[in-house]
Amino acid sequence: MAEQRISLTRTISAKPERIFNLLADPGRHALVDGSGTVLSARSGGPERLSLGSTFGMSMRLGLSYRITNTVVEFRENELIAWRHAGGHRWRWELRDNGDGTTDVTETFDWSTSRAPKALEFARIPQRNLRAIKASLRRLEAVMTA
Template structure:
């Protein structure tokens, strides 16, 4: 990945369809979030995301705030990504790994961020790498093979 992307992968003991169903449901995002910032879906978020869908989240990083996201990539049971006003993306790629398992790759892509310097100065690439690892571990724990 490029210098403005942070990715981690893990093999999860679940089929891509099972994992995608979780990722495509914004109400489930707080359950897998390893950053500790995602609190709850809010507003008129759809029950299931699709390309172009908009969904809000209640967040907390020091102080509570709300964020609006838009799904910008979508391939059923394989790929989903969303971005918010700052321009960076959260991307999930699912690849079958055999025996009902899936290689899950989560990427924090800040190559399209409006303020890449601010992201770097605030330490988000490093912090997001740690959070992604925790998120993948939580995701794996939801499907304990």
């Protein structure tokens, strides 16, 4: 069986702490979303994520909808990942290069999805690969602005 995750890495001129603070703030996720589907964080969620946090997002993919995510992996300034009811995960890993830059890896992991074959049939992984490229570019633009 083929691996059911896709990842891309980009070196960004910012320290991991600064990048992580953005990723741990659901209110800022729309700034870096390369898919164009994340509109905003819903009110009532945490301002800063931690392991086990749940947070809601207002989304749009053709139609508007809402989704609730749960943080399932968390290491301060190194790793954050969340999943929603569909089971698949978005994961961000940060590696400090020691020179003011950080290698940022974003991963879409559908190995934990409730319907991995349906995602593959709908070509979601390929679409998400394009979105990851755009997200990493947007993250870099925000960090270097």
